Amino acid sequence: MDVLEKLTILTDAAKYDAACTSSGGSRTAKAGMIGNTSTSTAGCCHTFSADGRCVTLLKVLLTNRCIYDCKYCVNRRSNETRRAAFTPEELADLTISFYRRNYIEGLFLSSGVFRSPDYTTELMIRALSLLRETHRFNGYIHAKAIPGTSPELVERLGFLADRLSVNIELPSEAGLKTLAPDKTKGAILAPMRQIQTRNRQSREELVKFRHAPRFAPAGQSTQLIVGATRDTDFRILRLTQGLYDRYGLKRVFYSAYVPVVEHALLPARDVKPPLLREHRLYQADWLLRFYGFRAEELLDEGNQDFDPRVDPKCSWALAHLDAFPVEVNTAAYETLLRIPGVGLTSARRILSARRVGPLHIDNLRRLGVVMKRAQYFLTASGKMAEGLRFTPDSVLRGLVAAERPLLPRQEGVQLSLFDPPGTA
Amino acid sequence: MEVIYRYDGSFDGFLSCVFDSYAQREIPAGFDSGEDGVFSLFDSRTVPTDPGHAARVLRKVTALSPEAAVLLRRGFLTCLPEKELCLFRLTAKLLREGPGFLRDRSDETLCPVVKAVQHLNGEVHLLKGFVRFSELGGVLGGEIEPKNRVLPVLGGHFCARFHNERFFLYDRTHREALFHVPGRSVIRPLADFQMAPPDEAEARYRLLWKRFYDTIAIKERENPRLRMTHMPKRYWGTMTEFQGEDWFRPRSSPAGVSGPGAPAGISAPGTPPPPSPSAPGSGP
Ligand code: SF4
Numbered sequence: 001m002d003v004l005e006k007l008t009i010l011t012d013a014a015k016y017d018a019a020c021t022s023s024g025g026s027r028t029a030k031a032g033m034i035g036n037t038s039t040s041t042a043g044c045c046h047t048f049s050a051d052g053r054c055v056t057l058l059k060v061l062l063t064n065r066c067i068y069d070c071k072y073c074v075n076r077r078s079n080e081t082r083r084a085a086f087t088p089e090e091l092a093d094l095t096i097s098f099y100r101r102n103y104i105e106g107l108f109l110s111s112g113v114f115r116s117p118d119y120t121t122e123l124m125i126r127a128l129s130l131l132r133e134t135h136r137f138n139g140y141i142h143a144k145a146i147p148g149t150s151p152e153l154v155e156r157l158g159f160l161a162d163r164l165s166v167n168i169e170l171p172s173e174a175g176l177k178t179l180a181p182d183k184t185k186g187a188i189l190a191p192m193r194q195i196q197t198r199n200r201q202s203r204e205e206l207v208k209f210r211h212a213p214r215f216a217p218a219g220q221s222t223q224l225i226v227g228a229t230r231d232t233d234f235r236i237l238r239l240t241q242g243l244y245d246r247y248g249l250k251r252v253f254y255s256a257y258v259p260v261v262e263h264a265l266l267p268a269r270d271v272k273p274p275l276l277r278e279h280r281l282y283q284a285d286w287l288l289r290f291y292g293f294r295a296e297e298l299l300d301e302g303n304q305d306f307d308p309r310v311d312p313k314c315s316w317a318l319a320h321l322d323a324f325p326v327e328v329n330t331a332a333y334e335t336l337l338r339i340p341g342v343g344l345t346s347a348r349r350i351l352s353a354r355r356v357g358p359l360h361i362d363n364l365r366r367l368g369v370v371m372k373r374a375q376y377f378l379t380a381s382g383k384m385a386e387g388l389r390f391t392p393d394s395v396l397r398g399l400v401a402a403e404r405p406l407l408p409r410q411e412g413v414q415l416s417l418f419d420p421p422g423t424a
Numbered sequence: 425m426e427v428i429y430r431y432d433g434s435f436d437g438f439l440s441c442v443f444d445s446y447a448q449r450e451i452p453a454g455f456d457s458g459e460d461g462v463f464s465l466f467d468s469r470t471v472p473t474d475p476g477h478a479a480r481v482l483r484k485v486t487a488l489s490p491e492a493a494v495l496l497r498r499g500f501l502t503c504l505p506e507k508e509l510c511l512f513r514l515t516a517k518l519l520r521e522g523p524g525f526l527r528d529r530s531d532e533t534l535c536p537v538v539k540a541v542q543h544l545n546g547e548v549h550l551l552k553g554f555v556r557f558s559e560l561g562g563v564l565g566g567e568i569e570p571k572n573r574v575l576p577v578l579g580g581h582f583c584a585r586f587h588n589e590r591f592f593l594y595d596r597t598h599r600e601a602l603f604h605v606p607g608r609s610v611i612r613p614l615a616d617f618q619m620a621p622p623d624e625a626e627a628r629y630r631l632l633w634k635r636f637y638d639t640i641a642i643k644e645r646e647n648p649r650l651r652m653t654h655m656p657k658r659y660w661g662t663m664t665e666f667q668g669e670d671w672f673r674p675r676s677s678p679a680g681v682s683g684p685g686a687p688a689g690i691s692a693p694g695t696p697p698p699p700s701p702s703a704p705g706s707g708p
Contacts, residue, residue: 045553050647362530
């Protein structure tokens with residue numbers, strides 16, 4: 001089989017994995033090596049695919065042969081599909097050739113479980129060593145740690161990659177048992193803990209010895225599938241929070257389940273992937289990481305799922321109208337961040353601009369505040385936006401209208417304003 | 425008496441104009457760098473570029489606010505209409521009032537310049553990803569078609585990343601090119617440039633990349649509008665994945681190889697469908 005055909009099969013098999021940023025790495029250029037990763041603030045997108053997703057890395061499987069039988073996965077043992085495997089040489093050559101042409105920022109290497117987790121990981125290590133040592137590749141590498149791999153191999157993988165990830169996929173142990181019978185919670189969490197510990201140690205060593213080798217310097221991430229099981233948003237978000245708090249994860253990715261296989265335990269093949277739900281989870285995730293929100297503030301036992309009509313921050317604000325309006329000239333940074341329509345950048349700009357003189361409503365738009373959303377929730381020098389009259393109901397309508405053009409399409413258009421909550 | 429300053433279009437030239445306006449105690453009504461051949465009813469005066477004068481202005485600005493110096497440098501590369509006048513006003517206000525107003529982004533003089541620089545920075549950020557190189561006999565070459573003069577900023581990124589490579593990057597809009605050999609790089613005007621057709625290996629990698637691109641999209645999530653928001657169409661012209669069949673044909677085989685479309689994917693616009701099995705590549 002030629003490389004073009006392999007690439008087609010192994011890209012097709014890898015594309016449902018959502019994680020594809022290269023942020024957090026910093027490899028400065030080194031003499032004798034090619035490449036660097038300098039995308040410290042925002043990941044560098046090299047193109048956008050027809051589904052509008054950012055393409056940063058060459059995302060492929062080493063092989064789609066797999067001894068496991070996860071029900072939701074196209075590569076599972078019992079699925080009849082064409083199988084292929086790259087040789088480590090082919091993979092290294094593709095990566096370096098794509099990188100030199102600036103097609104990609106680096107490699108995202110995942111794989112089915114070929115013979116055993118250890119055997120597969122050894123093949124991955126061969127490919128990555130070729131890249132780093134023979135091709136002198138100094139760009140970004142994200143590698144999957146396969147649950148069940150022995151710690152020594154995870155260790156070697158971590159010294160070659162910038163980021164490691166272990167996918168949790170199913171947000172609950174029950175889901176795991178029924179849909180991924182070959183994987184256990186323990187086998188997933190063990191490498192996650194190991195990566196966290198080694199990463200911390202290596203950072204401590206770096207302080208002492210400048211040339212100490214770096215273990216997965218860009219940390220680790222994971223992915224959760226949304227919509228394959230009945231787990232609620234609250235459950236997913238709390239799991240996310242726990243992963244950030246206790247495992248020091250850099251990112252949690254969410255992937256709207258695309259029904260690729262027919263199975264009694266899974267949504268039928270004609271069910272559309274829940275893109276809006278995935279979108280709301282990403283918004284909430286952002287609030288956890290940068291805006292100081294906790295999962296319990298956004299959802300609770302009584303409200304287990306996000307309101308499809310408005311984003312989680314607006315939804316929180318509407319439930320806490322007594323905390324508003326906020327006066328932008330005096331509010332603390334943390335309070336500014338809670339205003340819908342005020343982001344990290346505009347909050348910082350407000351802080352800086354108000355030292356020069358008192359701010360008025362007219363200034364805010366130029367500072368980057370999205371007034372369509374923010375107008376209901378703030379005052380500037382004691383005044384609200386001119387001519388603004390509203391009731392809680394009209395606020396909700398205004399917020400829904402303001403966000404509509406930005407929503408994932410399939411579901412966005414079907415949402416009607418007048419549906420009672422819970423049916424939309 | 426209102427007067428237009430004629431200068432050579434360089435940054436130093438512009439700074440020399442600022443110097444002159446202070447020396448002559450006059451405020452220019454406009455700037456003319458000869459490019460657009462503006463017809464004007466105002467008088468015009470040619471200001472010779474004087475590196476000494478330029479350096480003095482820049483030193484003064486930097487002393488007041490290093491941030492303003494960066495804004496001037498970058499602002500000068502933008503496609504802001506009447507950029508010189510906007511930058512002149514910014515400089516004049518800085519010299520008159522001091523740097524306080526620079527913290528207020530909603531300031532009338534500051535806002536247009538900051539916006540233009542953001543537009544430039546945004547374009548640079550996108551192009552860091554969207555630039556495509558081809559390998560032509562050991563040298564990498566690429567083309568871009570930006571609105572702003574991004575090369576001086578973008579160049580730094582690629583020179584660091586590919587510091588061991590020989591490469592060039594041609595800016596079609598501003599007709600200039602960045603040339604890099606290990607340890608050295610220059611930007612030079614270049615009136616015209618045509619990329620040579622690829623050899624076998626280059627054509628092969630182009631095809632591999634296009635196949636990857638077409639395959640990675642998930643059909644169930646197809647969303648051309650979202651793609652367009654993130655990646656405006658004006659960038660597509662120089663990106664491998666959006667090129668027609670010719671781009672993937674090596675120079676040695678005029679009849680071409682198998683078409684670039686992916687069997688299991690979403691073909692990028694402008695791509696012919698993959699050939700049917702009955703039509704194999706018909707080389708000479
Ligand atoms: S182990 Fe991975 S590749 Fe194999 S079936 Fe499970 S999810 Fe798919």
